[in-house]
Amino acid sequence: MVAPPDNDVLRASALHFQHHDGSPALQGVSLGVREGEVLAVTGPRGSGKTSLLRCLAGLDRPQRGEVWFDGVAVHTLGTLARARLRRHRFGWIDPVPVLVPELTVWENAALPLMLRGTGRRRARRAALEWLERLDVDGRARSRPHELRHSERQRVCIARALTVVPSVLFADEPTAPLHRAESAQVLRTLTAAARSHGVTVVLACAGPRRAGLADRTVTLLDGRRVRTLHLPPVAGPAGPAEGAEPAGSAGTEGRPACSLSA
Known part of the structure; x- marks a missing residue:
């Protein structure tokens, strides 16, 4: 095994991952994420975005391929070692908000700090600062x-x-939010991450929500693609958010994609 280049804090190489039912989620995905970068992973539902993030974060172990973080081969770590890595170095946001019902809002926000051993007063102060940023x-x-x-x-x-x-x-951290609120929260998230040097890997369905990222990677059926043009889905409210204009696929609006090398 060879560690990734120094400018990549996170790197995946030829990741293959299958769901419990045997269906493929990732089929040879490779990518690098630079330190301090905001990387958006886009693609339609079922394209493998969540599976990629879970493998990168050590929540799932790929069947084949490698995941490196800061010189550490994450794919070789045991369950407890991966849990420690997530607790001390990673953050995770699900599309569905899950909070501890017995705790107050500030206690929920401060919980990861207190689990690390931070004193209650200091943890409360830090939590309140972030809660204020997010209104x-x-x-x-x-x-x-x-x-x-x-x-x-x-x-x-x-x-x-x-x-x-x-x-x-x-x-997809802003999936539960309305469009205007989603844009505001994403701006806050990306600005805060950049101001603190936090690397962000953001899964999102459409290009509009990926607009604040430094770079975009697109998945389709568990593979990286260079271009992805899907026909708009007509409905009562018009084309779906993030859909390309009709005809952008190049051949009478049919989908078109090209696989990355």
């Missing part, structure tokens, strides 16, 4: 059941950023 500091003493769905997701984002992780994995 939910006014609910700091509330319980999760008292929050709107979108507010719970903002708290989850604050919780992931409170520890200032080396790499933040965000799996």
Whole structure:
């Protein structure tokens, strides 16, 4: 095994991963992520975005291929070692907000810090700073059941950023939010990450939500593609968000893609 180049804090090489039912999720995906970069992973539902993030974060182990983080071969680590790596170096945001119901908002946001041994007062101060950035500091003493769905997701984002992780994995973090709110939260997330030197790997469905990233990688059926043009899905509200204009596929609106080398 050869460690990735020094300028790549995270690198995947020829990742293959299958779901429990045997269906392929990743088929030979390779990529590198530079330190401090915001990388967007885009593609339609079922393209392998979540599986890629889970393999990079050590939540799942690929059947074949390698994952390197900061010179460490993540794919060779045992379950406990990967859990320690996630606790101390990674942050994770799910598309569905999950909070501890017995804790207040600020306690939920401060929980990762306190699990690392940070004192309660210092952890509370850090949590409140991030809650303020995400416009939910006014609910700091509330319980999760008292929050709107979108507010719970903002708290989850604050919780992931409170520890200032080396790499933040965000799996469609603004999926529960309305369009305008989604754009605002993504701007806050990416600006905060850049100001603290946090590397971000962001999974998102459409190019509009990927617009704040430094670079975009597109997946289709578990493979990296250079270009992806899908026909718009007509509906009562018009074309779906992120869809390309009709005819952009080059041949009467049919999908077109080309595989990366």
